[in-house]
Amino acid sequence: MYVEQLVLTDLRCFEALKLVPSRSVNVLLGDNGSGKTSILEALYVLSHGRSFRAGGGAAALIRRGQTACTVHAVLGGAQQRRLGLTRTAHTWRARIDGQPAVRLSALLGLCPVICVEPGSQALIAGPAELRRRFLDWGVFHVEPGFVDVWQRHRRALQQRNALLRTAVDDRQMRIWEQHLAQSGKELDALRRAYLERWREPLTRYLSRWLPELGAPQYQYQRGWAAASELDTALRSTRDRDRVMGFTRAGPQRADWALTFARAPERHQLSRGQTKLVALACMLAQFEVYRSMRGDVPVLLLDDLASELDRAHGERVLDQVLGCGAQVWISGTTFPWQRQFSGRVFHVEHGAARCADGPVLAQEAGC
Numbered sequence: 112m113y114v115e116q117l118v119l120t121d122l123r124c125f126e127a128l129k130l131v132p133s134r135s136v137n138v139l140l141g142d143n144g145s146g147k148t149s150i151l152e153a154l155y156v157l158s159h160g161r162s163f164r165a166g167g168g169a170a171a172l173i174r175r176g177q178t179a180c181t182v183h184a185v186l187g188g189a190q191q192r193r194l195g196l197t198r199t200a201h202t203w204r205a206r207i208d209g210q211p212a213v214r215l216s217a218l219l220g221l222c223p224v225i226c227v228e229p230g231s232q233a234l235i236a237g238p239a240e241l242r243r244r245f246l247d248w249g250v251f252h253v254e255p256g257f258v259d260v261w262q263r264h265r266r267a268l269q270q271r272n273a274l275l276r277t278a279v280d281d282r283q284m285r286i287w288e289q290h291l292a293q294s295g296k297e298l299d300a301l302r303r304a305y306l307e308r309w310r311e312p313l314t315r316y317l318s319r320w321l322p323e324l325g326a327p328q329y330q331y332q333r334g335w336a337a338a339s340e341l342d343t344a345l346r347s348t349r350d351r352d353r354v355m356g357f358t359r360a361g362p363q364r365a366d367w368a369l370t371f372a373r374a375p376e377r378h379q380l381s382r383g384q385t386k387l388v389a390l391a392c393m394l395a396q397f398e399v400y401r402s403m404r405g406d407v408p409v410l411l412l413d414d415l416a417s418e419l420d421r422a423h424g425e426r427v428l429d430q431v432l433g434c435g436a437q438v439w440i441s442g443t444t445f446p447w448q449r450q451f452s453g454r455v456f457h458v459e460h461g462a463a464r465c466a467d468g469p470v471l472a473q474e475a476g477c
């Protein structure tokens with residue numbers, strides 16, 4: 112999959128922007144605050160339904176003084192698709208080939224985008240929720256049954272949490288606990304199968320880029336005690352859960368961790384090493400997608416040069432330039448000696464000008 116055309120309306124500093132990117136490599140260059148990250152963010156929103164930047168929620172994406180922002184994209188690949196996503200602070204409206212989409216997941220499923228940005232280091236050192244989201248994004252794209260299982264689990268969890276707070280109805284509680292245990296088991300099995308596939312390419316990247324850290328060690332916690340079945344765990348924690356007001360055992364608490372023989376604690380990695388580990392996780396996810404789907408996601412590398420020395424940066428670049436994906440790389444400069452066929456866009460004050468062609472955007476909005 113690749114993006115043939117991208118149109119933003121009222122997104123961050125862009126009042127209106129139209130980009131016709133290269134099928135292969137697109138480099139966005141510009142000063143701080145010129146809008147490079149916002150362009151990548153727009154692509155990410157079509158893939159994830161929200162931004163990768165923390166804070167402000169959907170409202171932060173909307174240009175100051177406006178009530179909604181819209182991203183349109185024409186996607187190329189096996190089949191050309193036209194996607195449109197409008198976000199207000201609290202709602203979304205999605206269109207696929209001009210028709211309204213009932214489920215946002217239908218649109219997100221058509222637009223796989225993998226993004227590495229300065230905040231991606233939180234995948235290794237940040238909260239468990241980020242690692243669950245990362246894992247579930249991967250599973251969503253390669254397991255057709257995932258959305259159904261995930262929704263059944265969410266519904267059962269909401270029902271049990273509501274019963275914990277309001278009623279002492281053990282019969283109802285047992286019914287929802289059975290649903291929760293069944294969907295929880297299925298979710299856990301899908302996640303495990305995904306992690307198995309992901310480990311092989313990940314180990315390969317890590318040994319290539321970070322041999323000094325020694326062998327990687329993977330841990331996965333499914334979200335409830337290893338010794339018990341989920342329905343047993345739910346029954347035994349019910350009284351305590353009533354006091355807490357929410358369900359503690361289950362895949363909603365799952366987590367995974369990656370440590371190294373010579374860096375057994377996360378805090379023993381430097382910022383640059385953490386960035387390389389996050390990059391390896393993302394590119395391994397890219398490989399799983401490619402091998403399972405026979406197609407490639409779009410790759411976004413926001414501010415690639417930050418935290419990376421020249422040698423590591425060039426190794427990463429060689430990998431991504433040769434992977435067959437449409438790649439978007441942003442930075443204040445392009446500090447590497449690499450030849451590539453593609454386009455360079457100079458981004459400034461809410462506009463982007465293609466260096467080798469006509470001006471592709473107008474109307475500064477900052």
Ligand SMILES: Nc1ncnc2c1ncn2[C@@H]1O[C@H](COP(=O)(O)OP(=O)(O)O)[C@@H](O)[C@H]1O
Binds near residue numbers: 148170172
């Ligand atoms: N909701 C918004 N409305 C208007 N401008 C915004 C909004 N959010 C951010 N900006 C501005 O958009 C500009 C682009 O930011 P960003 O994409 O992060 O730039 P870069 O990645 O090039 O450093 C910044 O000047 C920022 O102040």
Ligand SMILES: [Mg+2]
Binds near residue numbers: 147149413
């Ligand atoms: Mg930026």
